[in-house]
Amino acid sequence: MSRALTDLQLCNAALVKLGSTPISGFDDADAAAGIASTLYPLVADAVLTAHPWSFTLKRANLTALPDAPSADFRRRFALPADFLRALYIDNRGASPRYAILGDALHSDADRVVLTYQCRTPESAFPPFFKTALTARLAAEFCIPLTENSSRAESLDRLAERELERAWIIDRSQGTPPLIADDTLTRVRF
Numbered sequence: 001m002s003r004a005l006t007d008l009q010l011c012n013a014a015l016v017k018l019g020s021t022p023i024s025g026f027d028d029a030d031a032a033a034g035i036a037s038t039l040y041p042l043v044a045d046a047v048l049t050a051h052p053w054s055f056t057l058k059r060a061n062l063t064a065l066p067d068a069p070s071a072d073f074r075r076r077f078a079l080p081a082d083f084l085r086a087l088y089i090d091n092r093g094a095s096p097r098y099a100i101l102g103d104a105l106h107s108d109a110d111r112v113v114l115t116y117q118c119r120t121p122e123s124a125f126p127p128f129f130k131t132a133l134t135a136r137l138a139a140e141f142c143i144p145l146t147e148n149s150s151r152a153e154s155l156d157r158l159a160e161r162e163l164e165r166a167w168i169i170d171r172s173q174g175t176p177p178l179i180a181d182d183t184l185t186r187v188r189f
Contacts, residue, residue, distance in 0.1 A: 004123035014137035073106035132166035
């Protein structure tokens with residue numbers, strides 16, 4: 001199991017990548033603390049929702065709300081408290097039409113099982129994601145802290161590579177799809 005890191009430790013890792021001094025807390029009086037406390041929640045949520053990371057996925061039976069929507073759908077359902085992004089809904093094997101409007105899921109279905117991305121605590125971040133998030137934070141902190149745009153561009157490219165690498169690792173943690181036995185595969189043998 002990897003070592004759990006806090007939001008402060010992730011921000012400090014990004015600050016160290018920039019050559020800045022780590023902060024002791026988000027309420028420190030220096031610029032780095034203010035930048036980290038402002039940008040961390042935004043950047044973390046953006047990186048969490050950039051891909052359907054396996055460690056962020058959940059399923060929930062949604063509770064129907066008493067008031068009906070004003071148009072387009074017959075029912076409204078409450079979204080989970082940790083909801084970040086909907087992936088799909090299932091209604092006994094069917095995938096009914098739906099829309100997220102405000103703080104509710106709207107659908108004509110009587111019952112909704114939502115597969116969604118949840119806001120995940122830092123203690124649940126796997127090592128590959130922590131590395132990618134730290135790289136993205138360093139890229140985002142660069143301009144406000146250093147005013148060096150060429151360095152920021154370089155860090156941005158590095159962050160994109162780290163995110164791509166993390167996504168590949170995350171996707172490789174399941175059963176790979178099998179090649180179906182069909183005419184095209186039989187021709188090769």
